[in-house]
Amino acid sequence: MNTDKIVAIKPMNFPWEAQDPFLFCAYHRDEYPKGNNQMAPDTALLQGRNIGQDFTLKDGWRMYHGRTIPGFPYHPHRGFETITICKEGFVDHSDSLGAAGRFGEGDVQWMTAGKGIQHSEMFPLIHEDKENPLEMFQVWLNLPKASKFVEPHFKMLWKESIPVVTEKDESGRNTVIDVIAGNLKGVHALNPTPDSWAANLDNLVCILTIKMEANAKWTFPAAAGEANRILYFYQGNTLTLEGETISKGNLIQLKSTEEVFIQNGNQDTYLLMLQGKPINEPVAQHGPFVMNTQEEIQQAFSDYQKTQFGGWPWPEQEQVHDKEKGRFALHANGIEEIK
Numbered sequence: 001m002n003t004d005k006i007v008a009i010k011p012m013n014f015p016w017e018a019q020d021p022f023l024f025c026a027y028h029r030d031e032y033p034k035g036n037n038q039m040a041p042d043t044a045l046l047q048g049r050n051i052g053q054d055f056t057l058k059d060g061w062r063m064y065h066g067r068t069i070p071g072f073p074y075h076p077h078r079g080f081e082t083i084t085i086c087k088e089g090f091v092d093h094s095d096s097l098g099a100a101g102r103f104g105e106g107d108v109q110w111m112t113a114g115k116g117i118q119h120s121e122m123f124p125l126i127h128e129d130k131e132n133p134l135e136m137f138q139v140w141l142n143l144p145k146a147s148k149f150v151e152p153h154f155k156m157l158w159k160e161s162i163p164v165v166t167e168k169d170e171s172g173r174n175t176v177i178d179v180i181a182g183n184l185k186g187v188h189a190l191n192p193t194p195d196s197w198a199a200n201l202d203n204l205v206c207i208l209t210i211k212m213e214a215n216a217k218w219t220f221p222a223a224a225g226e227a228n229r230i231l232y233f234y235q236g237n238t239l240t241l242e243g244e245t246i247s248k249g250n251l252i253q254l255k256s257t258e259e260v261f262i263q264n265g266n267q268d269t270y271l272l273m274l275q276g277k278p279i280n281e282p283v284a285q286h287g288p289f290v291m292n293t294q295e296e297i298q299q300a301f302s303d304y305q306k307t308q309f310g311g312w313p314w315p316e317q318e319q320v321h322d323k324e325k326g327r328f329a330l331h332a333n334g335i336e337e338i339k
Contacts, residue, residue, distance in 0.1 A: 002242040005260050007253035009246060012232060016251065019228035020278035021197050021205070023080060023140035023290060027234060027272075031060035032070065032089070032132040035125025039320055040069045061134075066318050070134075071122035073317040076309050077113035078300045079148045079290040081141040081196055084109045085180060085209065085272075089134030090126060090327075094319040095119035096310035097152065097332035102321050106159030107339075108180055112193045114143070116300070116309035117152035124320045137272060139207065141197060144279050145292050150195040152309075156329045158339055163187050173216035173264075182206030182275065185221060197279060203227075204256070205276040212239070212264040212271070220273075223256040229275040230254070236269030 010017065015026040036042055046063070050056065054063035063070045074094070084091060090104035096118035103109055111119070125132040143150075163179040165187050179189045181198050182205055189207075192198040198205035204227040212218060223229065231252045233239065238247050240263040246252060248269075254260055256275060282292045289300040303309075321328075327339035 002244060005242050005255055005258040006244060007255060009244070010251050010253075012234070012249055012251050016232055018140075018274060019230060019253070020280065020283075021142050021203070021228075021276045022274050023142055023283075023285070025140070025232065025272065025274065026138045028134060028136050028138075030062055030070065030123070030134045032123070032125050032134055033061070034130060035128055035132055037128070038068065039124035039126055039323055041125060066122060069122050069124060069318050069320055071318060072120060073122070074118050074120040074312055074314075074319075075288055076116060076118045076304050077288045078116040078304075078309075080113055080143050081193065082109075082111045082113065083139040083141055083180070083207065084111070084121070085137040085139070087135040087209070089132060089136070090124055091136065092122045092124050092320045093119060093154070094314050095154075096308070096312060098313050099154065099330055099332045100319075100321065101154075101156065101329035102325055102327055103156060103329070104327065106162070107327065108157040108162065109154055110157060110193050110196070111154035112143070112150060112152055112195050114148070114150040114152040114195065116303060116307070118309050118312060120314075120317065120319050122318050122320050124323070126323055139274065140290070141205075141276075142279055142283065142290060143195070144197060145281055147195045147197075148291060153193065153332065154329075155193050156337060157190050158327075160339070161190060163189060167218060169217040171215070171217075173213045175213070175216050175218040176211045178209045180207040180209065184208065197276065203277045206273065207275075208273040210271040210273060212262070212269045214264060214266050214268055216264045218262050220254075220260040220262060222259045223275060225257065225277070227256040227275050227277045228253075229256040229273070232272040232274075234270060234272065236265065237267040238265035239263065239269055240265075
């Protein structure tokens, strides 16, 4: 192994391991069936599932914590950010601030939980006449101590506005990169939320999704400084990285200050890249709360019991929006974006 450029190669488990400033990445690929008029799977298809805690891939899909509709009914967060990258299918968001949204098909939601928020993330099966596949990543990005109690809110990075870099090798084969955070060869991502660790460019936070055509070659450029950098190889067959052949299902920790030459195998390959300077603070985590000390975790539970982080203003725990609504974001200040 070229240890000058590759730090480690490890198998990916669920959720995917990450390095400071990231906490982890959860990858979801579910081949959901046709939906009924409630945007849910037919009741007969729920037989034999551990409803409420269904994380077993049965018939190609899972209900997760959903009882009628797949997804994650309302739950709290404090002290970090969620970056939800939805490549296929749709996510319905609702939260304790009264904000809501439906996004998917390439959109990204960047949510700062800050001092505390409840939200639900449901996966409505919008189509009754065809299947409803879902593919998404949820990246947890930590907040430094100074920002753990900022006001919660979210920002939408709509697919139409996310910068895309396409590079063609000498054989005409393409590598296509979506620049979700940071920059790539002078192409800058949309601004993240203002209180994010990623908002300071000196922190070198970069999030990319990468598609390499079969047999494509691409040189991944060096970053401007020292940072933690991981490539997640989640779809494809094999690729050769600096002479090291790597199979699908592995993560590759790279030295950020070195460029890396990648030769793809004989199938299209899909990669996620997470990079950032570490926050270098103690991390205390318990479920949906990420603080610096165990005392702060206990305080988070106490605060949640007292305030419910604003309560739940929606009629359902697994709230979904009208089937015909389309992609939108309703913010807590009443401003609505419609795509």
